[in-house]
Amino acid sequence: MTGTAFIVDDDEAIRDALTWLFKSRQVASRAWPSAEAFLADWQDTLRGCMVLDVRMGDMSGLELFDILSERGSQLPVIFLSGHGDIPLAVAAVKKGAFDFVEKPFNDNELVDRVILALAFGASRQERHEGQATLTSRLSQITPREREVMECILEGKYNKVIADELNIAMRTVEVHRARIFEKMGVKSAVELAQLLSGRK
């Protein structure tokens, strides 16, 4: 299982018990006693999911969730909600939280959800990273190369492209080679696959 469950709860017993529970299912976990402590340690590189108590001392779980969203965190969040907090938890889910679990919870069910969240988080991260790579590669293409690339994506031959853009055949060939190199592909088909769903 990739990723770690990040537990944030102000009750030490809960933190300890959850760690014990997760460990029994081979889920790695790490715990913080407060939202502020977690924020101090947070980095973009953290991979996993969050198990967050709604009701905590100074900063509530929901506030922490909002701050993390602002920072662009991709971590899925599972809220632990107590009696009377359910409406808050539901609102959080609508804002993009992964799920919420009502206390007292069915523990193995919680673990199942954490595992789901970890998997979801990993794929989202991957997708996110792919997107980031593509974006950085695209940013290296010059405007002229972009015009040429669009023509290539439309399936036009070099000769046609040269006519359309009023440049020499030879120049089109150089551009094509440059584009393939910058985008890390070997053929026009590969390029089309990489950019499908984009534009």
Added chain:
Amino acid sequence: MNAAISRLHNVQAWYLTAPRIAVGLFVLAVVSLLWLLHRQELEEQRVGLISDMLWVEQILHFQLSRSQEQLQLLGQDYFNGDLADGRFEPRLKSLLLNNPGITQLLLLDKGGRVLRGGPGPIGETIVGEKLRPEPSQQAFRLSRSTGNQVFSASYASGSEWLFDLIVPHFRDGQHLGSIVAVHSVKTLLSEQVPWWFAQKYRISVTDSNGVILGSKSNVEAGEETLSHRIPFDPPGYGLLLVATAYKAETSLARNLLALAIVGLGAGVLASLWAQRRHMQKRLDAEQALSNEYAFRKAMEDSLFTGLRARDLQGRIIYVNPAFCRMTGYSAAELVGLMPPMPYWAPEEHEKTLAVHQKVLAGQAPSEGVEVRLQRKGGERFDALIYEAPLIDAEGQHTGWMGSVLDITERKRAEELAQQQQEKLQFTARLVTMGEMASTLAHELNQPLSAIASYTTGCLNRLDADNFQRDEMRETLRKLASQAKRAGHVIRRIYDFVRRSEPQRAPCDMNEIIEDAIGLIEADARKRGVDIVSDLFSGLPSIQADRVMLEQILLNLMRNGMDAMQTTEIERRRLIVSTAPAEGGLLVRVTDHGSGITQEAAEHLFEPFFSTKPEGMGMGLNICRSIIEFHKGRMWVETNPEGGTIFNFTLPQEVR
């Protein structure tokens, strides 16, 4: 109203003006009459004066004519030589005596020299320049040339004015001489004018220049009096005979009468004026009075406070419109009534009568009395009545004045406010309970969640057969501590409940019941419920929390009243009774309400069970808990007369 008043005003003004005009005209008429009379009198006087005047002139004329004749005779006798020396003097004397106007007689020869004469010194000549005055000389010459008798113009001699009568004597055309009769104007007048004439008039002779030549009297006549003048001829020469009437002695009576008439006229006018002023004042006063009355009436009619006056016997003698509106009876229906009044609510009859009698006895409370009254249609309303003695203008105490305020709305508002307050408190209580429950749930959830997680973790390991004993032991210890933590939470709740434990002390159940009834009585009256207490005297003393028992009673009584909401008003009786019971006492709260269904009776004491929409369902549950805490018992029975009976027992105080 105003138009009518102004018309009245006009009519009155006319009444006031007409007599004044009449009196004015009357006085004017009288004055004119007097003036006319005066004029007539003057006219008469003038006519009298003229005729008197003519008469005097006639006399004077006659006298002078006679003098002429006699002088003629004397002249004939003298110049014929018939008069011897001795006979002349007597003849002269007799002539002078007969003609008093002649002061001197002179006989002149044809040359004008004085031959003889008398009385008094006789001058040398009449024609000469020195001796006789010029008028006399002129007359002499005129008479000699004409041969006629001639009067001279008047002339002054000393203080007197004189004129001469010259009688010439001729024989055969020859002038022999003349006789001169010197006349004194004054003497002529004084001798010839009779006394009665002098009494009435001042008679005088003036020349053409207005110089008085002589007069009968020296008394000056007043100005602007009646006078008449006629020529005095002979002697002529522009002489005038002037008679001036002495100021006629006007009639005193007539003057007094005129004065009286004028005075009376003035008096009438003055009295009319005074009357007018008086009338004006009265009119003003009337106007002010009617304004005041209208103002008071408007005030009284627009008043919201009902006013009712009663005489000393309690009979209604006056009610205002507000009172009529309040009660629905008309003033005609109410005035003259003696108690009981139709607007007294029958169920409060005795209380109202007591208040009434208290008022008549002069003991009306100054802060007012609250009484429930009824309108004509039977609708009840609450009134606040202030009574005060009615003192008339002479300071006589004639009755009682009451102001009646309809405070139904106010009371309703107060009750509404109170209900709102209660509802609010109820809600607040609910909110507090909810919060407490939430906190409690959270506090318990934490250790329970931890316990569950530890347990599941253990089970997972056991299932996987992958565990270390130390690890398991450690976890189980943590698990136990979490269980202990949950136990602490529970204990805290228990402690909290314990803090409000009843405070027991010896007390008398009957007293508690009476206090509770006292608390709920006002509410009961409002709902038309009659609370009857049937208390057994000599109940055993009990050891109990007085406030809690009072709460139970209030709760049961309130439930009973709620149950009787739809019961007809005569049957709304709530009976609270006490009786001794085995080892203690029994309290029964009996209502005549809708009763309880068998199904409801089964759940009646369960928590959160309620037949009321706003009920929390804690009342009876708590009641039974309290009774059981006091080691008593509580149960419910069906009232055979309809309704429900709640019973509870309490054990006797154990010493």
